[in-house]
Structure formats: structure tokens, C-alpha cells
Amino acid sequence: VCQGVAGRVSSIPPSVFTEVWAPSLRFGCYPLLGGLNWFAFVRTSESDELAPDPHGFLLERTRDWTAPGHKVIAATPPDAVTCAEVVAREPLERWTDGRVALLGDAAHAMTPFTGQGACQAIEDAVVLAECLRGEPDVPAALRRYEARRLPRAVEIWKRSWAAAASAAKKTRTVDPARRDAFAARFERVVWAQLEQTIVQPF
Ligand SMILES: Cc1cc2nc3c(=O)[nH]c(=O)nc-3n(C[C@H](O)[C@H](O)[C@H](O)COP(=O)(O)OP(=O)(O)OC[C@H]3O[C@@H](n4cnc5c(N)ncnc54)[C@H](O)[C@@H]3O)c2cc1C
Structure with a gap:
């Protein structure tokens, strides 16, 4: 995945999250601190081609686009583009041992396709603090933390893999009618999933 922060691009509305699924590249951007944060997924098999000049590679891939993408990448300084391989792994079955506990990616590194890794780390921290507050038996507090957090984190980890599998499809x-129908359905599914994630107590 490559990422960058561009200045404002006049053709992109300042409050909209945009995703473009094109045969050449999957691209997304959203407003952040007066600029546009963007990401682009490139297949691992293309990493040799990408590595020498990610900015140039992405500009070339989006050259004919009428959708947002090319202008955003062009508005990003080449040295502000970073690329890293996505690495995720199975969540651990146990997060605590005596007075030691894991949280965040150390316990449940997930794929970035649902934007939930850091959110789950924050939830871990909130629950950990709640469990430790006023509890003199630290190992017991940590076990309670694990019991409260593990099922939800694993469920969200599974969703991140389902999203990764759909992103990996070619x-x-x-035609525009099918594209628009798919986009509308995708938006409904994403909102439903987001709502489910946000309203579920943790
Ligand atoms: C491309 C991409 C997009 C993402 N998008 C989102 C998103 O939109 N929303 C979201 O919620 N999440 C997102 N995530 C996931 C999110 O970045 C991680 O889940 C989150 O950063 C995990 O936080 P953490 O504190 O557990 O681990 P980390 O952020 O990895 O922090 C661990 C820290 O420990 C330090 N460290 C390691 N070893 C040692 C040591 N021995 N001594 C001292 N320090 C050490 C590391 O340097 C690091 O600073 C994304 C991830 C990627 C890769």
C-alpha cells in the first residue's frame, strides 16, 4: 500500500471520502487537516516495478483517469509518498500472562481494509483502564480485560480479512449502470458494517 498527503485539489469536495476501483489500481482519498490523505493498493507482484519511483509509477497508472486519483497524486510531493507491504497475522488466543498484557496490533494485527486496527487498539486501552481501576488483583483484572476484548477484536479481525479478500479480486x-448499482450497494454495506461496529458496546 502506498500513501501520501496532497494539498487541496479543487475538483474534489472537501468533505467526501472517495474510492476508485479501476483495473489499473485501487485508490482512495479523504480530507485531513486541510489536505487530502490518500492510499493506493498495488499488487505485491508489481512491487519491483513500483519500488524505484512510486510517485511516477502511480501517476502513470492513473494517467487516463477521469475519476479522482491522478490529480491528487500529482498534487503530492514525490518524497511524501511512502509504500509498505501489508502484513497481518492470526490473532493470538491469549493476550495476558500474569501481570503482562498485550493490546493493539501486538494482540490482533489486522488488514487495513476496514480502517479498524488503531480503533481496536484504542478500545483495548479503554477497557484495560476500566478493568484495572480500583482492582488490587492485577492478573485478575488483566484476565477480565482479555475476556471482554478478545471476542470483539477477533470478529473485527475477520471482517478485515473478508474486506481484504474482496479488495484482492481483479x-x-x-458499464456505468452496473458500476453505479455496485457503488450504491457497496456504500450501503460499508455504512451498515460501520454502524454495527460503532454502536456495538465494547
Ligand atoms: C496502510 C494502513 C492504513 C491503516 N488505516 C487505518 C485506519 O484508517 N484506521 C485504523 O483504525 N487503523 C488503521 N491502520 C492500522 C493502525 O495503523 C494500527 O492498527 C495501529 O497503529 C496499531 O497501534 P499499536 O499501538 O498497537 O501498534 P503500533 O502503531 O505499531 O505501535 C507500536 C510502537 O511500538 C514501537 N516499538 C516496537 N518495538 C519496540 C521496542 N522494543 N521498544 C520500544 N518501542 C517499540 C514501534 O516503533 C511503534 O511505534 C492502518 C494501517 C496501515 C498499515
């Missing part, structure tokens, strides 16, 4: 060009 994208092809379809």
Missing part, C-alpha cells in the same frame, strides 16, 4: 471495467 477489477474490470463495467
Whole structure:
């Protein structure tokens, strides 16, 4: 995954999250601190081609786009583009041992496709603090923390893998009617999942 922060691009509304699924690249951007934070997923098999000049590679991949992407990448200084391989792993079955506890990626590193890794780390921290507050038996508090957090984190980890699997599928060009129907359905599914994640107590 490559990431960058561009200055404002006049053709992109300042409050909209945009995703483009094109055969050449999957791209997304959203406003952040007066600029546009963006990401682009490139297949691992293309990493040799990407490595010498990620900015140039991405500009070339988006050259013919009418959708947002090319302008955003062009508005990013080349040295502000960073790329890293996505690494995720199975969540651990145990997060605590005596007075030691894991949280965040150390316990449940997930794929970035649902934007939940840091959110789950923050939830871990909130619950850990709640469990420790006023509890003199630290190992017991840590076990309670694990019991409260593990099922939810694993559930969200599974969703991140389902999203990664759909992102890994080859994208092809379809007619505008099918594209719009798919985009509307995708938006409904994403909102439903987001709502479910946010409203569930943790
Ligand atoms: C491309 C991408 C996009 C993402 N997008 C989102 C998103 O939109 N929303 C979201 O919620 N999450 C997102 N995430 C996931 C999120 O970044 C991680 O889940 C989150 O950073 C995990 O936080 P953490 O504190 O557990 O671990 P880390 O952020 O990895 O922090 C661990 C820290 O420990 C330090 N460290 C390691 N070893 C030692 C040592 N021996 N001594 C001292 N320090 C050490 C490391 O340097 C690091 O600073 C994304 C991840 C990626 C890769």
C-alpha cells in the first residue's frame, strides 16, 4: 500500500471520502487537516516495478483517469509518498500472562481494509483502564480485560480479512449502470458494517 498527503485539489469536495476501483489500481482519498490523505493498493507482484519511483509509477497508472486519483497524486510531493507491504497475522488466543498484557496490533494485527486496527487498539486501552481501576488483583483484572476484548477484536479481525479478500479480486471495467448499482450497494454495506461496529458496546 502506498500513501501520501496532497494539498487541496479543487475538483474534489472537501468533505467526501472517495474510492476508485479501476483495473489499473485501487485508490482512495479523504480530507485531513486541510489536505487530502490518500492510499493506493498495488499488487505485491508489481512491487519491483513500483519500488524505484512510486510517485511516477502511480501517476502513470492513473494517467487516463477521469475519476479522482491522478490529480491528487500529482498534487503530492514525490518524497511524501511512502509504500509498505501489508502484513497481518492470526490473532493470538491469549493476550495476558500474569501481570503482562498485550493490546493493539501486538494482540490482533489486522488488514487495513476496514480502517479498524488503531480503533481496536484504542478500545483495548479503554477497557484495560476500566478493568484495572480500583482492582488490587492485577492478573485478575488483566484476565477480565482479555475476556471482554478478545471476542470483539477477533470478529473485527475477520471482517478485515473478508474486506481484504474482496479488495484482492481483479477489477474490470463495467458499464456505468452496473458500476453505479455496485457503488450504491457497496456504500450501503460499508455504512451498515460501520454502524454495527460503532454502536456495538465494547
Ligand atoms: C496502510 C494502513 C492504513 C491503516 N488505516 C487505518 C485506519 O484508517 N484506521 C485504523 O483504525 N487503523 C488503521 N491502520 C492500522 C493502525 O495503523 C494500527 O492498527 C495501529 O497503529 C496499531 O497501534 P499499536 O499501538 O498497537 O501498534 P503500533 O502503531 O505499531 O505501535 C507500536 C510502537 O511500538 C514501537 N516499538 C516496537 N518495538 C519496540 C521496542 N522494543 N521498544 C520500544 N518501542 C517499540 C514501534 O516503533 C511503534 O511505534 C492502518 C494501517 C496501515 C498499515
